[in-house]
Amino acid sequence: MRRKTSNVLPLTALFVLLGMTWIAISVSGQGAGYVPSTAKGDWPYYTADLKGSKYVPLDQINASNFNKLEVAWRFKTDNLGPRPEYKLEGTPLAINGTLYTTGGTRRSIISLDGKTGEVNWTYSFREGNRAAIAPRQLSGRGVAYWTDGRGDDRVVFVSTGYRLVELNAHTGAVITTFGEHGMVDLKVGMVKGAGEQIDLETGEAGLHSTPLVVKDVVIVGSSFKEGMTPVTHNNTKGMVRAYDVHTGKQLWAFNTIPRPGQFGNDTWENGSWAQNGNTGVWTQMTVDEDLGLVYLPVEDPTSDYYGGHRPGNNLFGDSLVCVDLKTGQRKWHYQIVHHPIWDFDLSSAPLLVDINVNGKAIKAVALPTKQAWLYTFDRVTGQPVWPIEEKPVQQSDVPGEKTSPTQPFPTKPPNYARNFLKVPDDLIDFTPEMRAQAKDLLSRYRVTDRPFNPPLVGDEKGLLGAINVGNAGGGTNWPGAGFDPETHIVYAQAANSSAAGLSLRKPPAGFSDLNYFSGRNDQPFREALGPGFGTAADSPLAKTVGRPQEPPPAPAAGRGGRGAAAGGGGGFGLNVDGLPIMKPPYGVISAIDLDKGDLKWQVPYGETPDNVRRILTEKGIKFGNLGQNGSVGLLVTKTLVILGDNQVTNPGTHPRGAMLRAYDKQTGKEVGAVWMPAPQSGSPMSYLAGGKQYIVIAVSGGAYSGEYLAFSLPENE
C-alpha cells in the first residue's frame, strides 16, 4: 500500500507539471499553433486564399454602416529606406490580428499590430548595387506566410535584389536554417542564351509579386524590365521554381521557354529559343491544394511589341500553364495570344472557381486579362468551358515580323471592358463636333474592327500608329479580380479607355540589337524605363550597365504636342479638346456570373476626373458619373465589393482626395463611400482583430507618400 502511494504521487505531480507546461506553451504564443484562414477572419495570402478569391466572409462592416468608417490607424512608410516612396502597392497579410507586409524604397518587411498599427518589428538588409539596379523596385506587392501549425511561423518574401528570404514571424529574425543563412539566391540558375548563367550582380531579374506558399513548398516567379525598348532580345530567360520551405532546396523548375526536346520548343523557329528571354511569371500564381495543380500566368517574350527575332507562336508566352505541384511537370496549357506583340502579359492571379454550368459541376479556372476577357477553363483538363474561337486578325506589315494568322476569341463570358476601339460607336459623343474631330484624328492611324491590331512603323508622313486598347495597363492589370466562392460570381474592375497608337521605330545606333522597338522614327528616342524603375534605395549610386545612350535632344523647336510614344497608357495624343477619344465610362466594375457565362451587372468605376468635369462644365455639357480609367484591386465580403479611386478629385461633394467605395454585391449599387487623402495604390484587404473588422489599403501618389490606411467602425457601432 505504502509503495503504491509513493509511486502515484510523483507520477501525478509529473503529469500535472507536464499539463501546466503544455498550457503555458499554448498561452505564450511562441509554441502555440495557429492555422490561419479567411473563415476565421484572417487574410493569409496576397489573394486572401490560395484560389485567388480576395474574399473574406465578414459583414460586420456592411451597407448600413460603411459611411461611418473612420481611420483607425495609419502607417507611413517614409523612413523605410533613404527617401519616401510614392508607389506603395502592398496588400498586407493578417494572421490572428497581426499584419505582415512590405514598405519603403528598400522593401523592408514590417509586422504591425492589426488593432493599432503599432510596429512589432521591421526587417531590412542592404543588398548594395544588385538591388539598386534591379528591374523591379520599391516595396512590391507584399509577403507570403508559412506555418507548421505548431508555432513555427514564417514570413517568406523576395527581396529587390531577387533573393528568397524567410523570417521568424514573431521576431523578424532571419531563419538561418533556410537556404544559406536564411536566403536563397534566386539569380543562381537564371540563364540567358542557350544556358549561360547570368551575372549575380548585374544580371537582369527581380520580382514584385509575393511567393506562393502551399503545404511545405514555396513557388517563385521571375520578372524583368519593361519590354518596350529592350537593349537586347537575348535577355534573361524567365522561369518558375519551387523550393522546400524548410531547407530552401530547389524541388523543381519549369522553363517557360521550352528547351530542345521539350514540348513547345518548335514554336520558336530558327532556334530563336536560344536568343530570346523574358517570358517570366511576374504576377501572382494560384494553386488547387487538393488537386495538387499550380496555375502559372505567363508574360510576353522579350520585346513586347516586336517579335521579328522570334518567329513562331512562342510557347509559353502569354499562356496559362497548369503544372503539377510536386514535380513542376506541365499538365496542360492554353496560349491566350499567339506570337505575342501587344504587351498582353497575363497580368494577375488565375481564379480557381467551382462552378455549375448547365447542371454540370466544373472545377474551373477563370483568367482575367488586359483584353478584359475572362478566359474560363476546366482547371483539371484545360478544356475551355465555353468555346474559344480562333479568328483571323490583321496581319503585320513590319519588316521581319510574322504574326499569327488567327488569335483566340472567347465566346463567353463577354469582355467586361473594351478591348478594341469600335468606330464610331466607342468614340466620344458629347457633341457631334467632338465625334467628328475624333474620326478626323483617327484618320492618321490604322483602325481595325477587332483586337490584335499589330504595331506598325509609324511616320509623320503616313500612319502614326495602330490603334489598340488595353495594352500595358489593361483592362485588368496586376491588381487582378476576385470572386465569391458561394455564388460563383467574379468581380472585376477594369480600365475602359486606354487607347494607344502602337508604333515601332529603329533603335538609335548602338542602343539595341533589336531591329525595331517601341517609338516613332521621327520623334526623339525615349527609353521606356517603366513605373518605379530607378527608385530603389541605393539608386543614385547605381553604375549604369554599359549601355550607350542617345545624347539628349535639342530643345523642342515647334514639335507637335502629340508625344505619341507607342505602348499602352492614357491615350496621350489621342484626345479631343483634352477629353479621352473614347466615350465614357472611362473605367468599369463588372460582376460576371460564371454559372451562366454572362455579365450580371456593370457600373462606372470611381467618379468623373477633375479635368473632364472642368472641360464639360465650361462647355455647358451635362454629365453623370463618367468613371475613371485605370486598373485597381478589389475586396469581396459577404455583402460588399470594396475598392478605392485611383485618382484624386475635387468635385465639390467631398474634400480634395480619393474615395473608398462599397458596392452591393448583388446589384452593383454604390452603398457607401469614405474619404481618403490619396489614391488607392495597393489592393485593399480586410480582417478581424480583437473581434473587430478592419479594412487596410495602401494609398500614395502625387504629393502623398506611401501610407497604409486602416479603417474600422467607431467604438459605439
Next chain:
Amino acid sequence: MNFKNSALAIIGLVALGALYSNLHAQSSRSVWDGVYTQDQAKQGQALYNESCSSCHGDTLMGGESAPALAGGEFLSNWNGLTLGDLFERIRTTMPQNRPGSLSREKNTLILSYLLSVSQFPAGKTDLPQQKEVLDQIKIDAQKPDKK
C-alpha cells in the same frame, strides 16, 4: 511714458503691422502672382531637356509611365496643393533613375520652366529654393479673376 518712448512704440507697431501684412500677403500668393523670372525659366528649359524630357516628353505631354507636366490633367492633379508640395516631390524622387541627384537650385529652375509652360506669368522675383517658402505659393488651376 515720455514722447520718445511713445514714438518708438508707434513706429514699432507700424513696423509690426507692415511685417504682418507682408507675411500675410506672402502666404496668400499663388502661381498667378509672378513668382519666378524669365531667366530662371530659360535656364530651367535646358535642364528639363537634359534630365526630364526623356520620360516626360519634349513638350511636357508625358510618356508611357511618366505623366504630363502641363495641361489639364496635370493641373487637376496639383490644383489646391502648393509649389512646396510639387517641389519636394520632384526634388526627392526625380529623375526616376537618379532620384535626388539634382540640386535645390536646379530643381527651382526646372520648376520655373514648368510654370512658364503652363503659362503662369513670370515676374521680377526669383522662385525661392526653400520648401517652407514654396509652401506659401498655392497652385490654382483657374486664374483668380475667372472664378
